[in-house]
Amino acid sequence: MIDISKLSDKEVDEKIWEIKEELKEDLFIPVHHYQRDEIVQFADYTGDSLELSRVSAGTGAKFIVFCGVYFMAEIARTLASDDKYVFIPNRSAGCPLADFAFGEDVEYVWEILQDIHPGGYIPITYANSLADVKAFCGRNEGLVCTSSNVQKIFKWILDREKRVFFMPDKNLGMNTASDLGMENDYCIVDRYNQDDLNIKERRIVIWNGFCIVHKVFTLDHVDFWRKKDKEIKIIVHPECDPEVLKASDYSGSTSRIKTMIEQAPENSKWVIGTEYNLVNRLRMNNEDKFIEPLSKSVCVNMSKNTRRDLLAALTSIQDRDYSRQVVLAQDVTRDARKAIEKMLEIS
Ligand code: 13P
Ligand code: SF4
Numbered sequence: 001m002i003d004i005s006k007l008s009d010k011e012v013d014e015k016i017w018e019i020k021e022e023l024k025e026d027l028f029i030p031v032h033h034y035q036r037d038e039i040v041q042f043a044d045y046t047g048d049s050l051e052l053s054r055v056s057a058g059t060g061a062k063f064i065v066f067c068g069v070y071f072m073a074e075i076a077r078t079l080a081s082d083d084k085y086v087f088i089p090n091r092s093a094g095c096p097l098a099d100f101a102f103g104e105d106v107e108y109v110w111e112i113l114q115d116i117h118p119g120g121y122i123p124i125t126y127a128n129s130l131a132d133v134k135a136f137c138g139r140n141e142g143l144v145c146t147s148s149n150v151q152k153i154f155k156w157i158l159d160r161e162k163r164v165f166f167m168p169d170k171n172l173g174m175n176t177a178s179d180l181g182m183e184n185d186y187c188i189v190d191r192y193n194q195d196d197l198n199i200k201e202r203r204i205v206i207w208n209g210f211c212i213v214h215k216v217f218t219l220d221h222v223d224f225w226r227k228k229d230k231e232i233k234i235i236v237h238p239e240c241d242p243e244v245l246k247a248s249d250y251s252g253s254t255s256r257i258k259t260m261i262e263q264a265p266e267n268s269k270w271v272i273g274t275e276y277n278l279v280n281r282l283r284m285n286n287e288d289k290f291i292e293p294l295s296k297s298v299c300v301n302m303s304k305n306t307r308r309d310l311l312a313a314l315t316s317i318q319d320r321d322y323s324r325q326v327v328l329a330q331d332v333t334r335d336a337r338k339a340i341e342k343m344l345e346i347s
Contacts, residue, residue, distance in 0.1 A: 002315060004308050009038075012307050016042055019314040027317070028061035029310075030076070032068035033254040034275040034302040039067045039089075039310060048255035049127045050146040053079065054344065063087070063317050067305050069095040070326075074131045077326045078336045086326045087317070089309035093301045095128050097239070100209025101168035103132035105191040109207075110140070113165060116200055121165040122157045125339070126150070128211075129168055131332050138338035147238050148253035149347035150176050156346055158203065167207030171214065175238045175245050177204050214239035216297040217273045222247040225271045225294065235260060236273030236294065244273060244294075254278055261286055275299045 004012065020027060020042065030052045031043035040046060045055045049072060056064060056076035064086045066073040073088040080086055106123075113121050123142035125133045134144055142165075145153040154176050157164050166173045170188060177186045186204035199205060217240050225232050226247075234248040235257055245251050250260060254274065261270055266288045272279045273294035283291040316324050328336070 001319070004311055004315075007311075009307065012311050013038075013041075016307065016311050016314060019311075019318060023063065023314075023317070025060065026062045027065065027314075028056075028059040028063070029065050029067060030056055030059075032072060032302065033258060033278045033281075034299050035067050035305060036277055036303055037281060038307045039305055040281070042310065043067070048146065048148055048253040049075075050148045050253070050347065051255060052076075053127070053146070053340065056080065057344065065089065065310065065313050065317075066326075067310065069093045069128075069299075069301050071095050071098050071128055071130070073326045074328060074336075075127060075340060077328055078131070078134075078333050078340055085317070085322050087313045087324055088326060089305040089313045091324070091326075093304040095301060097126075097128045097169055097209055097211040098130050098133075100190075101125075101129060101133055101207050103130060103136055106133055106136055106167060106207075108191050109189055109194065110136070110165070112194055113199070113205065117163060121163045121205070122160070123165045123167070124153055124157065125167050126169050126172060131328055131336050133167065134339050135332045135335035138335035138340075138342075142339055143342040143346070144339045145343055145347075146253065147172060148256065149343065150238070151179055152347055153343065154180060154204070163202075164204045166204065168209035169239060170206055170208050170210055171241055171245075172238050173204065173206035174242050175240075175251070177206070178242060178246075211239040213275055213297050213299045214273070215241070217241070217244050217294050219243050219247055221273070221294045225292070229269060232269045232271050232290075233264075234271045234273065234294065237275075240273055248273065258282060261289070261291065264289060275302065277302065 029044045031046045053075050057079040064076050066076050077086040123137045125137050127146045187198035187202040188208050190208040235250040236248045238251050261282050269290040271292050276296050276298045279293040
């Protein structure tokens, strides 16, 4: 057994390449755009949440080592067949946004909504949520969405003359309502706050949670860059506050941001409001353009996965020790899969 703590970074990297070479197509490493560069170099695929869900569902590999946060590895676990093993390099890489909505709190509010408009709502959970919240959606004819299909999924529900119950990201919910011209047709709830008068009237009910990484961006940051140079275009992630989104030029998922920057003309100027690891990588890989972060904001959870954690996960696979794998209860897997598959079908 190797002692990883005694290896230099270079030796760790060499060992990871060796194991990748040895496991070949039995191993698949999907990597989210917010991961550190030291992890991205080993990616078999990099993408946003929706793309990573799709490729994880489609891989033939026996071992999936998901480099992202825990809910992403859980999605891969949910979609993978029973003969596959899913790992995350660092199991403490959670998503604080997901923790805003516990399953029991969501069920509590759901009961209240059922009293107000019986059978009137379809629940949608953002992918950034706990597995039991996804399972709740699956049990109640609901589904999952990501930042790249949220509008489509809201519309899918509204076209069925149903009301939306969306959790847990307030900003994504409000920004989507606003994109659909329904700025005056939503209300915000959580277990401890339900403004009954508003709920009855509104077609969109949104959970009161937020992402600490995107909450950092303010209108002052936008004003700073606007004053600095009129040619700068600002693109942000839809987890930002609505006022920031409105003051920006574009918004989109991490992959949309990446594609827009890569396809932008030479010498164009960009300021990006999302997680710093992605912004910095875009800056390094697009030297023909001016690229700056709206402000520096790091997702410490995404950054918990290090090359050493990745090597530890890979050596445990080599040693046939699967005790670190991501495990979900059978009933949660069954119900959550329904909600995720519905999303994949629609988008
Ligand atoms: P994307 O689906 O846009 O990759 O976003 C995931 C995320 O966690 C953003 O904070
Ligand atoms: Fe969660 Fe925000 Fe980190 Fe994305 S950036 S993983 S939403 S905490």
